[in-house]
Amino acid sequence: MRAQRTFVKRQPQLPLPPWVRGLVITLFSISITMLGLLLVTFLIGRVMPIDPVLAVVGERASQEQYDAVFKDLGLDKPLIVQFFYYVSDVLRGDFGQSLLTARPVADDIARVFPATFELATIGILLGCILGVPLGVIAAVRRGSWIDQIARVVALVGYSMPIFWLGLMGLLLFYGILGWVGGPGRQGIFYEDMIPSVTGMILIDSALARDWGAFWDAFSHIILPASLLGYYSLAYISRMTRSFMLEQLSAEYVTTARVKGMSEWAVIWGHAFKNIRVQLITVIALSYANLLEGSVLTEIIFSWPGIGSYITTALLSADMNAVLGGTVVVGLVFICLNVFSDLLYKFFDPRSK
Amino acid sequence: MTTLLDVKNLWVKFPTRNGIFDAVRGVSFSLGKERLGIVGESGSGKSMTGRAILQLIRKPGMIEADHIALQGQNLLNLSEKQMRSVRGKQISMVMQDPKFSLNPVLTVGDQIVEAYRLHNKASKAEARAKALEMLEAVSIRDPERVMKAYPHEMSGGMGQRIMIAMMLIPNPEILIADEPTSALDVSVQGQVLSIMDRLVKERGMGLIFISHDLNLVSQFCDRVLIMYAGRVVEVCQADKLHEAKHPYTQGLLGSLPKFDAPRPRLEVLNRDPAWREAPSVESTS
Numbered sequence: 160m161r162a163q164r165t166f167v168k169r170q171p172q173l174p175l176p177p178w179v180r181g182l183v184i185t186l187f188s189i190s191i192t193m194l195g196l197l198l199v200t201f202l203i204g205r206v207m208p209i210d211p212v213l214a215v216v217g218e219r220a221s222q223e224q225y226d227a228v229f230k231d232l233g234l235d236k237p238l239i240v241q242f243f244y245y246v247s248d249v250l251r252g253d254f255g256q257s258l259l260t261a262r263p264v265a266d267d268i269a270r271v272f273p274a275t276f277e278l279a280t281i282g283i284l285l286g287c288i289l290g291v292p293l294g295v296i297a298a299v300r301r302g303s304w305i306d307q308i309a310r311v312v313a314l315v316g317y318s319m320p321i322f323w324l325g326l327m328g329l330l331l332f333y334g335i336l337g338w339v340g341g342p343g344r345q346g347i348f349y350e351d352m353i354p355s356v357t358g359m360i361l362i363d364s365a366l367a368r369d370w371g372a373f374w375d376a377f378s379h380i381i382l383p384a385s386l387l388g389y390y391s392l393a394y395i396s397r398m399t400r401s402f403m404l405e406q407l408s409a410e411y412v413t414t415a416r417v418k419g420m421s422e423w424a425v426i427w428g429h430a431f432k433n434i435r436v437q438l439i440t441v442i443a444l445s446y447a448n449l450l451e452g453s454v455l456t457e458i459i460f461s462w463p464g465i466g467s468y469i470t471t472a473l474l475s476a477d478m479n480a481v482l483g484g485t486v487v488v489g490l491v492f493i494c495l496n497v498f499s500d501l502l503y504k505f506f507d508p509r510s511k
Numbered sequence: 512m513t514t515l516l517d518v519k520n521l522w523v524k525f526p527t528r529n530g531i532f533d534a535v536r537g538v539s540f541s542l543g544k545e546r547l548g549i550v551g552e553s554g555s556g557k558s559m560t561g562r563a564i565l566q567l568i569r570k571p572g573m574i575e576a577d578h579i580a581l582q583g584q585n586l587l588n589l590s591e592k593q594m595r596s597v598r599g600k601q602i603s604m605v606m607q608d609p610k611f612s613l614n615p616v617l618t619v620g621d622q623i624v625e626a627y628r629l630h631n632k633a634s635k636a637e638a639r640a641k642a643l644e645m646l647e648a649v650s651i652r653d654p655e656r657v658m659k660a661y662p663h664e665m666s667g668g669m670g671q672r673i674m675i676a677m678m679l680i681p682n683p684e685i686l687i688a689d690e691p692t693s694a695l696d697v698s699v700q701g702q703v704l705s706i707m708d709r710l711v712k713e714r715g716m717g718l719i720f721i722s723h724d725l726n727l728v729s730q731f732c733d734r735v736l737i738m739y740a741g742r743v744v745e746v747c748q749a750d751k752l753h754e755a756k757h758p759y760t761q762g763l764l765g766s767l768p769k770f771d772a773p774r775p776r777l778e779v780l781n782r783d784p785a786w787r788e789a790p791s792v793e794s795t796s
Contacts, residue, residue, distance in 0.1 A: 410611035416567055417606075417678070418626045419599035428625075432616045508616060508661040 185500075189493055194246070196489040200482045201245050205238070209476050214258055254483030259475050264483035267468065272487060273358025274344060275457070275464035278384055279449035285388025286395050287442055293392070294399025298407060299426055309396055316393025321386065325459040328382050340379035342461040349375045383460040387453060391445040398441045402434040409433075435506040443499040450491045515684055515717040516542040516564070516602075519577040523559045523741075526571050534559045534572075536741035537791045542685065546711070546718045548732035548749060550725055550763075556741040557721045561687040564719075565602055566594055582684075600630040603678040604687040605707075608694035609670025613662035620658030623677045630681040645676040649706050668699030675707055679714070686711060687719045692727070704731060725752070725763055737763070742791045759786055 175183070204211075212228050213220075220228075229235060233244050248254070254264035297309040332339045340346055344360055349372045353364050361380065364372040406412065407430055415429045452466020465484055472480035503510050523535035535556040540547070549557045563574045566586065579586045581601060586594065606612040614622060623642040627633065633641070639658070646654035649672040662670060671691060678686065688707065692700040708731070711718045722728050728735055729752040737745040737760045745757040755761060765778035 410606055410608070411614040413562075413567060414606065414612045414674075414677075415614070417565060417598055417604045419595045419597070419629050419681075420625075421595060429614050429617075433614070435616075506616070508618075509663050 185497060189497060192493050193490070196486065196493070197246055197249060198242065200485050200489075201242050203485075204478055204482050205241075207478060209478055211478065214476070214478070249486060254486070255479035257472070257480040257483075258477045259472060259480065264480050267480065268465065268483060268487050270358065271463055271465045271468040274462060275450060275452045275466065277359040277361060278380060278387065278456075278462060278464060279446065279453075281380060281384035282387030282449050283391055283442065283446045285385060286391030286445060289388070290392035290395030291399050291438065294396040295403050295426065295431065297396065297400045298403035299422075301404065306400075309400070313393040313397045316389055320455075321390060321453070322455045322459055324389075325383070325386055325456055328386060329459070332382055338378075339382045340375060342379075342459070344376060344379055344462065345372070346375050346379070383456050383462060386456060387449055391442075391449065394445055395438075395441055399434070399438060402437045403430060406430040406433050432506075436503050436510075439499045439502050439506070443495050447492050447495050450495075451488050514541050514543055515582060517578065517580040518560075518564065519579075521560065521563055521574070521576040521579065523556070523563050523568055524573045524575065526573075533741055535563060538738070538741070538743055539791060540736055540743065540746070542717045542719060544715050544717050545734060546708075546720055546732040548728035548735040549719060549721045549738060550723065550728050550735055551738035552723060552763075555738040557723075557738050558689050559741075560738070561604060561689050561719060561721055564687065565598055565604060567598075596630070599626060599678070599683065600681050601683050602685045602687065603681070603683040604689060605671070605674050605678050605691045607690040609662070609665070609667060609674050610694070612674060613665075613670060615662055617661075618658065619660055619662065619665070619673050623658075623673070623680060626677045627680045641680065642676070645680045646673070648710065649673070649676045650702075651676070666699075667695050668703055671695060671699075671703050672706060675703070675710070679710055682714065683716065685717045685719065687721070689721045690723070691720075693722070693724075700727075725767060729753075740787045742787075742789070744786055744789070744792060746792050757786075758783065 211232060212225055212234065215232075216224050216228050233241055236244075252265050254268070256262070257264045257267055260267055293309050293312075297306040300306055329341065333341045353360070353367045353369055353372050356363050356366055360376040361373060364370070364376055407426075409430070412425060412430055415425045420428070452464050452469065454466040454470050456462065457464045457467040458470075465488065469481055469484040469488075471477075472484065518541070519539050521535055521538045522533060525532045525534060538556070538560055549560060551557045559568065562568055563576075564579055564586070566574060568574055574587070576587060581597065586597060589597065613619070620639065620642060623645065624635065624638040627638045627641055628635075631638070642658065643654045646657060651657050651669065651672060657665070657669070657673070662673075665673065671694075675691075686707075691707065692703055695703060704727075707718075710716075718732075720728065720732055729749045732749045735747055735749050735752055736743050737747075737755070737757065739759050745755055745760050747755055747760075752760070753764065755764065759780075759782075762778065762780040766780055768774075768777060
């Protein structure tokens with residue numbers, strides 16, 4: 160009886176190559192997650208004690224004006240229909256008008272997000288390039304002076320408030336030494352001089368072959384990016400160290416040594432290959448944190464990024480801007496997750 | 512018999528908070544082209560002895576000995592770099608559980624090819640051919656497929672045969688097998704042992720077989736060292752193990768259940784503190 164049942168239970172397979180099926184499944188799961196995110200932002204927008212109509216027409220509008228806008232915004236429709244409108248608006252890239260800047264929220268985000276993206280990317284690159292080797296060395300030379308230094312460096316990174324380090328950094332490297340550019344993304348001289356293509360000034364100025372503007376932008380970004388890099392370094396190096404310690408006591412490491420391999424090859428050729436998947440998770444998380452916009456850093460360096468944009472919008476009850484920003488940040492998280500899932504499959508044969 | 516390895520007065524020490532702990536205390540033996548069994552309970556220092564020969568005791572552990580001579584060459588005088596050319600090339604080791612001793616993210620082929628190319632100047636294609644040959648020698652069917660597979664796709668018995676192939680491919684003179692069958696199913700233990708035995712014989716190698724299984728060792732080995740608390744308490748010919756004189760060995764033998772002579776109660780091992788302090792027995796071969 161049982162044998163029969165298992166025999167019948169052969170699932171019909173779609174006549175598609177496996178990578179297409181993988182893609183379809185991934186896209187499907189992305190859209191479900193996205194829909195959930197939109198539902199949450201939609202509900203937040205509805206339960207907030209801020210009247211969206213009043214926000215448009217102002218306090219002194221007449222009842223007729225109020226009703227007209229009420230109808231215009233579709234607020235007379237059932238909630239489910241409103242949600243449908245909201246989703247289709249978002250899909251068309253329409254997050255509504257920002258009250259604060261009086262421009263479409265989508266345009267605002269297209270302006271502020273590249274600034275954050277540029278800063279976060281350089282920050283995470285610095286964090287990885289320095290943090291991963293530091294963690295590995297600290298694990299290999301466990302208990303040595305280099306491990307102690309790595310510990311102190313990470314501890315300072317964990318415990319120093321970022322605004323204080325930022326201010327001190329500005330005071331020292333900008334105010335006293337004059338090595339870097341001050342707050343903002345560019346010096347006044349270069350402002351609005353290069354055409355915006357990607358919104359990332361380093362790339363735009365390189366595309367325009369304006370190396371003066373490039374170095375100016377670089378001197379402005381390097382200090383806040385190093386600061387963010389330092390904070391991710393603290394986290395990444397500590398995690399790398401503990402992942403590495405776990406692997407170094409594994410039996411296959413002894414096998415590699417028995418074969419007669421050098422320590423360098425044992426560490427990077429064998430042990431390190433086994434922490435890549437865990438590292439991806441850690442790095443993706445740090446990167447997502449930075450992409451969300453580090454508000455304090457952005458404020459101190461007057462960096463026009465998404466963190467300070469959402470914060471300002473929130474403080475002035477600009478709900479369209481807040482929700483639009485939230486959706487974008489959520490989308491960034493989803494994309495990073497998908498990307499790290501792909502890397503898992505690439506680095507870990509067991510996940511295939 | 513020619514002596515491959517001669518160990519004289521080997522100590523392995525670990526500094527702890529309460530002073531120095533001696534895991535191995537003055538062990539001496541010599542190994543020819545034979546199968547030498549090392550038996551003892553957990554913590555008796557048998558694995559540590561094996562690892563000390565390869566100088567793979569992790570810091571802060573220390574190795575001390577009058578000498579560990581490999582064909583007249585004292586390994587203790589070698590630099591770490593020279594020692595690396597001894598590991599794998601002259602002395603190799605098979606460990607207990609292939610689930611943990613093979614690297615999970617590298618293919619079987621990569622790991623075997625790597626072991627060969629570390630000690631032989633060979634192109635990738637040559638090393639690959641050699642690895643396929645070696646996999647066939649350990650009775651792996653379809654070696655082409657196994658080369659591309661990852662360790663988690665292998666069964667325990669296959670994993671251990673791969674491990675043996677990997678450790679024997681540079682053609683070492685001595686193989687240390689540290690409980691090579693303890694993690695395996697009983698049904699494949701015999702198979703793995705006979706493969707190992709055949710290869711060791713064919714190549715005229717010396718084998719140090721570390722185990723806690725008295726029956727297995729007495730059948731499989733030529734000579735047996737019995738270790739207790741970091742010392743060798745008795746050395747005897749494997750086929751004369753039942754004539755062993757030391758009370759510890761007799762105790763171990765007595766605590767084994769027997770099919771042909773079942774007893775309602777097995778003997779309990781009574782440890783005499785004096786064994787701990789008695790000097791190591793020297794093996795003479």
